[in-house]
Amino acid sequence: MSIMPEKIIDFHVHLFPDRMFEAIWDYFYKYYAWDVKPRLYWKQCVEHLNACGVEKIVFSNYAHRAGVARGLNEWNLDVLKQYPHLYCFAAYHPADDDGLEMAEQILEYERVIGFKLQLLVQRFYPHDERLFPLYEMVMKKNKRLLLHVGTGPVGNEFVGASHFRKLMERYPELPVNVAHMGAFEYAEFIALLDCYPNMMLDTAFVFYPGIEGSFNLGGEVLEKYRNRIVYGSDFPNLLFPRESEISGLLSLGLSAEFYTMIFHDNGDKLIKVHSGA
């Protein structure tokens, strides 16, 4: 009997309009020599993941500069309308004059779970005070954030556990998913779970076996915090097959409860809380 639940929920999928996807893949290749595979466009991604048994997809995109969040969010709503099993962390940029108004409007849509901030690319601090009204709105409207705020796979001055801690000290109740288990500062981020009840981690891209920088704290701590972790793939911005990360997770030999919770139940619970579904 497989310990993998039959239906899984993927809480970290990237969907972008086709041209933006191409620009991102080219950028990754040019600056980091990352040859993204598979280069699937957004509709192909959805169909591929469906065929792999993904029951619900929580996708995101981010505004790499001011002025693009509104357009991306119009696109996001259109995607949500086409696929009822999709949910979205919408785009936001604090330098947009109409940002908060746009944020308020998009949060009216049930399947918008909240916002994604990609601090490495967007180049501001998570504790930037321009973001405070957004955080307050997210809490008031019972939504959530997805933050790429770790130092992996590359870092800069805007990411890292110390910046994230500063944010959480100000907003201890903030509902937030930290992408990539907080890579590479795994221990620092995990330690914060005890202090901040609405903080979760996602598994995206850090359970590939044999890759430098992969999660390295062992299974015991994962079991201990199994109600605080959701599965995410980072699909389709991958360098290796999505399935090898799933095998990496399964090869840890953890409990059936662990796998049911991270691959399905925890994500399902978050979706219910934040979308009313």
Ligand SMILES: [Zn+2]
């Ligand atoms: Zn990602």
